[in-house]
Structures are given as C-alpha cells and as structure tokens.
Amino acid sequence: MRSLWPQCLFVLLFPLVVCAAAETQSGPGRAAVASAHQLATEAGLKIMADGGNAFDAAVAVASTLAVVEPQSSGIGGGFFMLIRRASDGREVMIDARETAPAAVNEAMYVDEDGKPNRDASINGPTSSGIPGEPAGLAWVAEHYGKLPLKASLAPAIAHARNGYQPDARFLRELDRRSEVIARYPASAAILLPGGKVPQAGWTFKQPELASTLERIAADGADSFYKGAIAQQLVKAVRGAGGNWVAEDLASYQVKEREPIVVNYGDWRVVSAPPPSSGGVAIGEMFNILSGYDLDKVDAAQRYHYIIEAMRRAFRDRNEYLGDPDFVEMPLRQLLSPDYAAGLRASIRADKATPSDMLPSVLRRDPGMHTTHFSIIDAEGNLVACTSTVNLAFGSGFIAEGTGVLLNNEMDDFALVAGAPNAYGLIGSDANAVAPGKRMLSSMSPSFVMGPERVAVLGSPGGSTIITQVFEGMLAFIDGKSAAEITAQPRYHEQHMPDLVFMEPGAFGDEATEKALEARGHTLQPRGPWGFMNVVTWDLKSGELEAASDPRGDSGLGKVE
Structure with a gap:
C-alpha cells in the first residue's frame, strides 16, 4: 500500500485477525479509520483488533473524540451516524441529534427590538438542546456491535481519567471561548486551571467525565437520562438560568x-x-x-x-x-x-x-467546531459519523459534578425567521423551534x-x-x-x-x-x-x- 505521508493526519490502517465466522467474501480483510485525532483513531483500531466490528469501533472513536476533542463534540452533544452492514446490505442513519427542551421559550432568544439574542442562543445552558450522543452510542453498541458497551467506552474512560496533552487547535479554540467559559465556575475549574488558558504541554485530566462515562458503561444510557447524572444535569442547567426538566432527558429517543x-x-x-x-x-x-x-x-x-x-x-x-x-x-x-x-x-x-x-x-x-470520522472494517461494514456540540466548546457550560460540556445547538433553529444563525444560514417556519423538536443540521x-470503488x-x-x-x-x-x-x-x-x-x-x-x-x-x-x-x-x-x-x-x- 502506498504511503500517504505526510498528507495524512491521524490515520492508521492495519491487517486484522478476525474469526472465520465473521469474514465475508465482500470484505477487504483489512480495516481503516480516519478521524480528527490520533488517540481516537487508535481507539477504533484497538477495538477492532480485539474482535469488534466497525460499529463497535465507531462507539470507541466517537467517545474518545468526546474526551480529547471537546471543542468539537462530546456526550453533551449529538451525532448523525450513517452505517452500512455488509452481511445484509442494511443502510440506515442513526439520528442522535439533540432536541429542544419542553419549556422552550422563543422570547428567550429575541431582544426587545425583535432581533436574535445571540448570547442566549450560543452561550450557557439556554443555548443547549437535550444531548443525544450517550443514547446514540448505546444504541449502536446494542443493535449493531459485537462487543459490550463497556469495552468500546474503555479507551475514552482511560483518556479522561489518565489525561492527555491537548494539541494546538484545542488550545487556540479554548483561548477564543475563554471569556464565556470563565462565566461558569465548573467550566472554568476544568478548562481554565488557575483562571488562565493552559500552555502547550498541559496534561488535561477529566475525572468527573470519566466517572460519568463509567456509569454509562456499567448501566447503559438510562444512567445518563434517568439516573443520578440526569438529576445533576437538570440541577446545574436550572441553577444557571436554563429550563430543562427531568422529563426532557427521560423522554429522549434515538431515531433510525x-x-x-x-x-x-x-x-x-x-x-x-x-x-x-x-x-x-x-x-x-x-x-x-x-x-x-x-x-x-x-x-x-x-x-x-x-x-x-x-x-x-x-x-x-x-x-x-x-x-x-x-x-x-x-x-x-x-x-x-x-x-x-x-x-x-x-x-x-x-x-x-x-x-x-x-x-x-x-x-x-x-470552522471545525464539529468532527467527522470514517471507518471500513475487515468485513466490509461502513460507518460515516459526524458529531458535534455546534460552536467551539459548545455552550461553554459544564454541568457541575458531571464533567459534561453541553452543546449550543439551539442556535441551529430558525429562532427568528429570516435572520441568519452563526453560520449565516437562514431558516423558515419548517425549522422553527418547538418542544422536543430536532434542529436542522448540515452534518x-x-x-x-x-462498480469498483467505495468512499466513506x-x-x-x-x-x-x-x-x-x-x-x-x-x-x-x-x-x-x-x-x-x-x-x-x-x-x-x-x-x-x-x-x-x-x-x-x-x-x-x-x-x-x-x-x-x-x-x-x-x-x-x-x-x-x-x-x-x-x-x-x-x-x-x-x-x-x-x-x-x-x-x-x-x-x-x-x-x-
């Protein structure tokens, strides 16, 4: 295979040893992962080397990106995952997009002059939809993977607990969002140690996020949406001016x-x-x-x-x-x-x-405030997944005690018809905000x-x-x-x-x-x-x- 050096970033290919029963005539016999971070790519490859398929690897890559690339994605956000299963040709998109809370109030996002209130729609808990990523990861593991969720989440948990050194892109985006992050004590304590943007070489540890992921690994998505984590999320959001209630989380559903x-x-x-x-x-x-x-x-x-x-x-x-x-x-x-x-x-x-x-x-x-990864495994299974917290570091708000950085996806609604959002996109009533509704996305x-070639x-x-x-x-x-x-x-x-x-x-x-x-x-x-x-x-x-x-x-x- 010809080398891609130096054009290729964070991409690893390697031969996989898989059980004979898992091999198919149509599979390439090798596996490939392309993601935005080396640690995430390595996590996906390890899971496949340990007997998982592309869908297990997708859970590992997405959850690891949630830890090492929080400026772009996280379990406080959501994703769209397009999959193709080689054994039967099934193609489906897993929709783990965020939803609007039931108590959504359009007036919250409009100034007195009728113009969009940009601060409310992109900063803090008022900008946050109900996360879909934890439910989506558990769904993929249960319905398409070969390994238990606990196995696929293990690399992310390890990186959250043991730490890693953020790259220049992370630190640059953190500096740009530091003023908003500094508003929220739990966010500042985790992302701005000593009240300052860290320098290169900083080891970033997230023990609270590791504990949250461990609970999800042990008890499934319900631990996030119906258990103690849900209670902590609602308490933190409401304490900072948001309007989530327990039912918002408990009623979240993944869609195929x-x-x-x-x-x-x-x-x-x-x-x-x-x-x-x-x-x-x-x-x-x-x-x-x-x-x-x-x-x-x-x-x-x-x-x-x-x-x-x-x-x-x-x-x-x-x-x-x-x-x-x-x-x-x-x-x-x-x-x-x-x-x-x-x-x-x-x-x-x-x-x-x-x-x-x-x-x-x-x-x-x-910008690059979303992330995407692509996977082909030895059996010929395909995964294309784009996940996001919307803008860099999402809302800037971390719910105290959880380590969960929340998205700012409410800005993707047409909060004021005819007015552009953060990306200059203009929406109509079709994308107007409503309780439980999923905001339109470009992912x-x-x-x-x-006949002879496939791309993901x-x-x-x-x-x-x-x-x-x-x-x-x-x-x-x-x-x-x-x-x-x-x-x-x-x-x-x-x-x-x-x-x-x-x-x-x-x-x-x-x-x-x-x-x-x-x-x-x-x-x-x-x-x-x-x-x-x-x-x-x-x-x-x-x-x-x-x-x-x-x-x-x-x-x-x-x-x-």
Whole structure:
C-alpha cells in the first residue's frame, strides 16, 4: 500500500485477525479509520483488533473524540451516524441529534427590538438542546456491535481519567471561548486551571467525565437520562438560568432513518436524511448536474454549473427542510429528476443567477467546531459519523459534578425567521423551534458507491459541510485518492449571502476566476475551512486508503 505521508493526519490502517465466522467474501480483510485525532483513531483500531466490528469501533472513536476533542463534540452533544452492514446490505442513519427542551421559550432568544439574542442562543445552558450522543452510542453498541458497551467506552474512560496533552487547535479554540467559559465556575475549574488558558504541554485530566462515562458503561444510557447524572444535569442547567426538566432527558429517543439515495451515472450516493439538510441538498445538486456532461466543458463552465446547482439546493434547504417528526417536507419533489430538470432550465450558461431572483424564499465564518470520522472494517461494514456540540466548546457550560460540556445547538433553529444563525444560514417556519423538536443540521455523513470503488466521507464546517462533501464526492468520482480529496481547495455557495467563498487556488488559476466573475459570480477569498476524513476502498484490489485533512494542525500522521 502506498504511503500517504505526510498528507495524512491521524490515520492508521492495519491487517486484522478476525474469526472465520465473521469474514465475508465482500470484505477487504483489512480495516481503516480516519478521524480528527490520533488517540481516537487508535481507539477504533484497538477495538477492532480485539474482535469488534466497525460499529463497535465507531462507539470507541466517537467517545474518545468526546474526551480529547471537546471543542468539537462530546456526550453533551449529538451525532448523525450513517452505517452500512455488509452481511445484509442494511443502510440506515442513526439520528442522535439533540432536541429542544419542553419549556422552550422563543422570547428567550429575541431582544426587545425583535432581533436574535445571540448570547442566549450560543452561550450557557439556554443555548443547549437535550444531548443525544450517550443514547446514540448505546444504541449502536446494542443493535449493531459485537462487543459490550463497556469495552468500546474503555479507551475514552482511560483518556479522561489518565489525561492527555491537548494539541494546538484545542488550545487556540479554548483561548477564543475563554471569556464565556470563565462565566461558569465548573467550566472554568476544568478548562481554565488557575483562571488562565493552559500552555502547550498541559496534561488535561477529566475525572468527573470519566466517572460519568463509567456509569454509562456499567448501566447503559438510562444512567445518563434517568439516573443520578440526569438529576445533576437538570440541577446545574436550572441553577444557571436554563429550563430543562427531568422529563426532557427521560423522554429522549434515538431515531433510525432511511438514508437519502440518488444515482449519478454509475455511482450510488448515500447520505443523511432530515433532520440533516445535507443528503437532500447533495442529492438535488447531483440531479441538476446529471443533465450536463461536465467532462466536455472547460473549467470555468464546469464550476459555473456546480455553483448554480449549490445556489438552488441551498435555497430549497432554507425553505423546506426541518425535523421530519414535526414538518411535512416535499422530499419526493425535491429529489425528483423532473424537478431537477426544471431547476436546470433556469440556469443560464453564460450568467450567474442573482440569489434574490430565485422565488419564494426568505432571505461567519465556518470552522471545525464539529468532527467527522470514517471507518471500513475487515468485513466490509461502513460507518460515516459526524458529531458535534455546534460552536467551539459548545455552550461553554459544564454541568457541575458531571464533567459534561453541553452543546449550543439551539442556535441551529430558525429562532427568528429570516435572520441568519452563526453560520449565516437562514431558516423558515419548517425549522422553527418547538418542544422536543430536532434542529436542522448540515452534518452530511455519506457514502459513494461505484462498480469498483467505495468512499466513506464527511467533514465539520457548519454550512460548508454540504459543499465540502459534495466536492469530495465529485473528486472521488473523477478518480482522486483519499489524500487528494481531503487536500483539494474548496469553494462554497449557500444562496445567501450571494457570494462564492473560496480557498486560495480553489478554481485552479486566475483565468478561471476571471471567467467566473465575468459570468456575474462574486468571489470572496477566505482562509481554509473544514477537517475532512475519508476512507476509500478499491473493490477489485481490496486496497484501503485513509486520509485526514491536512488543514488540521494537530501533529504528524501515521500509516501502517
């Protein structure tokens, strides 16, 4: 296997010894994990080496990331996990998204002048939805794994109790959120020792979080949602001005949802359904582009068509999508080739469509405050999981006595219709807040499956997740390797604001940029975004390749 050094971050591949009964004809006989942190990747690989499958490994990776990458995910947050079981081809998305508390009060998120109260929606317990990750991890272990939950949580517990040295990205994000974290004594005591942001070389130990994870490992998710931990969470949240009650936690349920599936030529694209907006938007974009032969047009024309497809997909995302348990969505229409043909007919080959000319829709900088990992095991099981606490270090609020850092996902609702959230996304009534409702997300864990090759991919990055994953899929279809996919420069259009954000070199050369501007696209250079993690599988040779985003700065990569 060719080396990915030095492009690949925190990616390990190795031969696995598995019992004969677990092997299948379709499996690669090897396993690959790509995640945002070396300790998480190693945890997943160890679990598979100990006899677990990709789903056990997913529990280990997600829980370890909750410990070592709390700026991006945690058991106080939630996830979408797209899985494919090799034994029977079952594909399902595990929805462990957060939910709004029953006593949600829209007035809490609006200032006297009717504008969004940003402090209430992104800082402290008023910004926190009911966490889904503990229930989701227990669900995956029970329904799809081979090992007990206790085994898969063991690496995370060890790192929480024994400590580890946070990387530069952790410390940088901690510094940015330190003012908010300092508001809450339990948060400051854990994250700001001595009242200051720690320096490189600090050993971060989380004994309270270790104890919480140990209780979950021993007694399952009920210990988090109905036991002493739940009581501590509610007491802490209400004591700091939040409105959780015990029933909010006790009534939380994991949902299994049918993935979004579209065909693009010989390729089968599988992605996340609502309450993710990613799969619908990605499917819509592929359907629009299916009417063009992108291989026969020049680079500027190709990018023009792709950007116009993004614009229309995000318009529909903002207009129609929400929690499927609360709103009816015209998914059949949005994913129809006939509907795509109508959208395609509105695209001029020589001119960009101003976003405000697209009818019937309401009118910051993306970061890496979410995390994604991809897994393929020796049996051919696939996992794409994107988990989050929303913005860096979520709400900044740690519930005293639990070590649980809570999310700030309430900001992902359309708290004020027509007003943008932290990622500049605008929502409609479909994503209005309601008790028990799941907020719309851009998380897009996905598979691309062709006659000879398979990819498992995803990324953090707020609203840019959708376009990152889409561009990664196009690159994979074009034959690029996992390392090339994660490294390629990115561009993004989300309908409003009417700009095309671009990393340096995203369009190849200055001539192509000028040609796009001549068509009416407003290009907006911006620094790098995302932290994509990709695993690919060559079905003919059995070769696996895994790569993490070189934009990350957490340290060296390793391939075995």
